[in-house]
Amino acid sequence: xxxxxxxxxxxxxxxxxxxxxxxxxxxxxxxxxxxxxxxxxxxxxxxxxxxxxxxxxxxxxxxxxxxxxxxxxxxxxxxxxxxxxxxxxxxxxxxxxxxxxxxxxxxxxxxxxxxxxxxxxxxxxxxxxxxxxxxxxxxxxxxxxxxxxxxxxxxxxxxxxxxxxxxxxxxxxxxxxxxxxxxxxxxxxxxxxxxxxxxxxxxxxxxxxxxxxxxxxxxxxxxxxxxxxxxxxxxxxxxxxxxxxxxxxxxxxxxxxxxxxxxxxxxxxxxxxxxxxxxxxxxxxxxxxxx
Numbered sequence: 083x084x085x086x087x088x089x090x091x092x093x094x095x096x097x098x099x100x101x102x103x104x105x106x107x108x109x110x111x112x113x114x115x116x117x118x119x120x121x122x123x124x125x126x127x128x129x130x131x132x133x134x135x136x137x138x139x140x141x142x143x144x145x146x147x148x149x150x151x152x153x154x155x156x157x158x159x160x161x162x163x164x165x166x167x168x169x170x171x172x173x174x175x176x177x178x179x180x181x182x183x184x185x186x187x188x189x190x191x192x193x194x195x196x197x198x199x200x201x202x203x204x205x206x207x208x209x210x211x212x213x214x215x216x217x218x219x220x221x222x223x224x225x226x227x228x229x230x231x232x233x234x235x236x237x238x239x240x241x242x243x244x245x246x247x248x249x250x251x252x253x254x255x256x257x258x259x260x261x262x263x264x265x266x267x268x269x270x271x272x273x274x275x276x277x278x279x280x281x282x283x284x285x286x287x288x289x290x291x292x293x294x295x296x297x298x299x300x301x302x303x304x305x306x307x308x309x310x311x312x313x314x315x316x317x318x319x320x321x322x323x324x325x326x327x328x329x330x331x332x333x334x335x336x337x338x339x340x341x342x343x344x345x346x347x348x349x350x351x352x353x354x355x356x357x358x359x360x361x362x363x364x365x366x367x368x369x370x371x372x373x
Contacts, residue, residue, distance in 0.1 A: 101144070104215075107211075107212040109129075111207075113126060115208040126186070127191075130190065131218060132194060135193075148188060149186070152181050154178055154179070155178070158175065158177050173194075175191060177192075231287075244342055245357060246277050247342075249361075251274060252361075253265075255369070278334055278338050288345055317333040335361075
């Protein structure tokens with residue numbers, strides 16, 4: 083049975099109170115934000131402010147005190163190994179992401195007091211101080227939710243997004259024509275999706291008077307996009323069949339055109355229909371070309 087939130091917080095506090103190396107504890111992320119609806123999938127983003135990190139890293143048996151573990155991801159250590167250099171100074175901060183057999187997950191960060199005082203990891207984020215044995219944590223400013231809201235684009239920003247979306251579709255089309263599926267997919271789901279999501283964020287901003295956040299990786303799209311727009315958005319995710327891939331490409335084009343025109347009208351910016359028409363003609367030519 084999954085342990086409830088209070089049970090997990092009690093255990094986190096108990097371990098911190100009994101360990102002299104731990105001087106303070108705070109929670110950040112969704113569980114520290116009262117405006118975010120909680121569910122069983124929410125991580126416990128916990129920070130232990132410690133006197134030093136070395137002993138925690140050398141002997142990690144203490145982590146077992148949190149419960150029966152099914153998987154541990156050593157984030158900072160893993161980055162150092164992957165890049166084969168010290169991307170992260172483990173003497174100042176370290177992170178373990180821990181999945182327990184009951185389904186709970188703790189993203190546990192330890193950081194020395196100097197790092198906590200600088201608030202490097204929690205600037206402009208909601209936090210809740212759970213324990214401060216020595217009064218070592220700085221006074222935390224109230225979280226300003228407006229910092230996370232979608233911002234109205236500048237005209238050059240808007241124009242660059244439009245031009246980029248349409249131009250880089252040439253790479254997608256050529257990748258499909260050459261039967262280079264990995265290349266075509268990478269171009270589509272990195273560059274094209276990035277510019278499309280950028281426009282969709284502005285579109286949501288227009289619909290909400292720029293008063294909401296779309297969340298990490300735009301996880302609130304279904305909440306804020308009109309049903310017909312979201313349904314069209316889901317069609318851009320295709321399988322490896324090229325016919326379906328082309329359908330996804332043209333769905334992305336339709337969606338971008340609709341939302342970009344709306345954003346442009348709201349902001350008083352000119353949408354370049356010639357760019358769109360030229361690229362749609364090019365895409366159709368490549369799609370229908372016999373090789």
